[in-house]
Amino acid sequence: MPITINNPLDMHLHLRDADMLKTVAPLSSESFSGAIIMPNLVPPVSTKEDVIAYKKRILNASEHPNFTPYMTLFFKPTYSKEFLESVKDEVTAIKLYPAGITTNSEGGVSGFDVEELRPTLEAMSELNIPLCIHGETNGFVMDREAEFVSIYEMLATNFPNLKIIMEHITTKASVEALDRFKNLYATITLHHLMITLDDVAGGMLQPHLFCKPIAKRPEDREALRKVALKAHPKVMFGSDSAPHPQHAKESCGCAAGVFTAPIALQVLTELFMEHSNIENLQAFVSENAKRIYTNIEVPNKTITLEKKPFTVPNSYGEVVPMYAGETLNYTITAIQ
Amino acid sequence: MPITINNPLDMHLHLRDADMLKTVAPLSSESFSGAIIMPNLVPPVSTKEDVIAYKKRILNASEHPNFTPYMTLFFKPTYSKEFLESVKDEVTAIKLYPAGITTNSEGGVSGFDVEELRPTLEAMSELNIPLCIHGETNGFVMDREAEFVSIYEMLATNFPNLKIIMEHITTKASVEALDRFKNLYATITLHHLMITLDDVAGGMLQPHLFCKPIAKRPEDREALRKVALKAHPKVMFGSDSAPHPQHAKESCGCAAGVFTAPIALQVLTELFMEHSNIENLQAFVSENAKRIYTNIEVPNKTITLEKKPFTVPNSYGEVVPMYAGETLNYTITAIQ
Numbered sequence: 001m002p003i004t005i006n007n008p009l010d011m012h013l014h015l016r017d018a019d020m021l022k023t024v025a026p027l028s029s030e031s032f033s034g035a036i037i038m039p040n041l042v043p044p045v046s047t048k049e050d051v052i053a054y055k056k057r058i059l060n061a062s063e064h065p066n067f068t069p070y071m072t073l074f075f076k077p078t079y080s081k082e083f084l085e086s087v088k089d090e091v092t093a094i095k096l097y098p099a100g101i102t103t104n105s106e107g108g109v110s111g112f113d114v115e116e117l118r119p120t121l122e123a124m125s126e127l128n129i130p131l132c133i134h135g136e137t138n139g140f141v142m143d144r145e146a147e148f149v150s151i152y153e154m155l156a157t158n159f160p161n162l163k164i165i166m167e168h169i170t171t172k173a174s175v176e177a178l179d180r181f182k183n184l185y186a187t188i189t190l191h192h193l194m195i196t197l198d199d200v201a202g203g204m205l206q207p208h209l210f211c212k213p214i215a216k217r218p219e220d221r222e223a224l225r226k227v228a229l230k231a232h233p234k235v236m237f238g239s240d241s242a243p244h245p246q247h248a249k250e251s252c253g254c255a256a257g258v259f260t261a262p263i264a265l266q267v268l269t270e271l272f273m274e275h276s277n278i279e280n281l282q283a284f285v286s287e288n289a290k291r292i293y294t295n296i297e298v299p300n301k302t303i304t305l306e307k308k309p310f311t312v313p314n315s316y317g318e319v320v321p322m323y324a325g326e327t328l329n330y331t332i333t334a335i336q
Numbered sequence: 337m338p339i340t341i342n343n344p345l346d347m348h349l350h351l352r353d354a355d356m357l358k359t360v361a362p363l364s365s366e367s368f369s370g371a372i373i374m375p376n377l378v379p380p381v382s383t384k385e386d387v388i389a390y391k392k393r394i395l396n397a398s399e400h401p402n403f404t405p406y407m408t409l410f411f412k413p414t415y416s417k418e419f420l421e422s423v424k425d426e427v428t429a430i431k432l433y434p435a436g437i438t439t440n441s442e443g444g445v446s447g448f449d450v451e452e453l454r455p456t457l458e459a460m461s462e463l464n465i466p467l468c469i470h471g472e473t474n475g476f477v478m479d480r481e482a483e484f485v486s487i488y489e490m491l492a493t494n495f496p497n498l499k500i501i502m503e504h505i506t507t508k509a510s511v512e513a514l515d516r517f518k519n520l521y522a523t524i525t526l527h528h529l530m531i532t533l534d535d536v537a538g539g540m541l542q543p544h545l546f547c548k549p550i551a552k553r554p555e556d557r558e559a560l561r562k563v564a565l566k567a568h569p570k571v572m573f574g575s576d577s578a579p580h581p582q583h584a585k586e587s588c589g590c591a592a593g594v595f596t597a598p599i600a601l602q603v604l605t606e607l608f609m610e611h612s613n614i615e616n617l618q619a620f621v622s623e624n625a626k627r628i629y630t631n632i633e634v635p636n637k638t639i640t641l642e643k644k645p646f647t648v649p650n651s652y653g654e655v656v657p658m659y660a661g662e663t664l665n666y667t668i669t670a671i672q
Contacts, residue, residue: 140554141538142478201537202477205546205590214537218476252586252656254541320588 005303009289010035012187012238022061023317024243027262029067033301037069040104044074048087066299077116081123093130101136102212112151114158121159130163145213146173156181168240170213172223178234185292187238188228191258196221207254229275231283239264243319259321269305269330304334341639345625346371348523348574357397359653360579363598365403369637373405376440380410384423402635417459429466437472438548448487450494457495466499481549482509492517504576506549508559514570521628523574524564527594543590565611567619575600579655595657605641605666640670
């Protein structure tokens, strides 16, 4: 029996720019109704003009109708209320990176001084602009996210009307934080639902599965699966699909990121079917996001999947996707 | 003031075969008096003829005098006492690999059935042939070594006269096991004294630091440093220097192993100097091994190091060493 997904949303997506944008934007725009677009270009997207121009480049590259890029700004504690009011109609969320924590995050926040952050975060609360956070400290790689939970809690407590999205959570610790604060939400990626550190470094080293935050322990993946499969009302799908050219992945000093956009719905369908939770997939990939992000409009798009083998291409342009060359059990058979 | 090391020994070394052997044997034979040579060729070294022929190939490739390769057999539970008696003069130790746990270990031991292992291990006890073990289970990559400790303990208890060497230990759990059983010993590598998982996967992914067992947590490295720097009488230096061609390291599905043979003494000297333990380096890299392996003879060789910059080559043949292109603070200035 075919599976249908209405208006799927990818609430955390990297589309990059220039040639890479032209490679990957058509893939996301084909099967998703919309996506939260990360602002970590070089230089980062941080002005109204940047946002408008980048959105235009994305729409030009998208090729498919009924796809809305939800634009974000790169968080700076210098954003004033006046500035935020002026960009509000163009900006769906603001993304905060701790400095130096991942690709192109050098200009991020160092230290989390509540009083320094207060004017911007209070303005965001008032204007209903969610704050998306890459929540990792500079600690030991397996501990960084769990260590950051105290910062999430500090922000959630100090700014109770700010919607805080814990992006791409990977740990039991973050899952547990979800229910402690009413204004904490989370995105979960495909790859963190599928892999652990074992898949990255337990056999041969697999650079195409190397990402930040790094995949964690089996019990962490179990915690993520538990809330995703039941479509916990505070979690949303966000692929964090992050393309890098093949040469940047298969080299000494491999870049972080897993490219999943074109295979995400197929793999999620299989995962939810396997666990007899297919009735929750619609909420995980669309309804929850619409309820959390009250400031988005979602174009209509219906994706039909069937249980038919789909062999993942070895690459899309120069980008190697997750499961490259492998055969998945579900195929997208119609997009309307 | 120059540092001298007498008769340094590398109690865990991969020399490979053919062209790779010709690249790496001269490097170890130059600065070490001897090394325990791993038997995981394809097919593994498992007969007297294999041992004699491989030793001859090593000596032919070595180029430097006063270097003894201490040969090992690939453990099989089918080795009889008669067989072991017949090879005793050619074989310094026997290396046990759990099946499939690392490079070329497919023919290793599956399950650890004491009664199945008993005849071979009792014969080894009687003949004073140490058992070297790659101690990892098939569990989650960060837990494999700690999980294996119970197998070490089972073997140590059942075969109290067998010398059991826990090879390339990486965890606090293994360090703690050392003192619980009189017949447990350990080798420690250079790289596990220097790095944690952060260095492998905390920034960009570093394939040249990917090894098995994988580098662990900061507290594990601290435990290793503690026993190495004080030259705990049951620990020995064993580099586990494991060359792979550059293309096999910098690719999708990178092979496990860090190549340290030509830089090990320089880095160890710096580490022991930094921690004001230089007086213990001689025991760590030679005396302890001579006391534990009572069945070896050690050629004389004196290595002199001085505090002078040494820039590590970008590669030795097609092998990229640890610290490639970086400048170390100690240089080998004389070998006699």
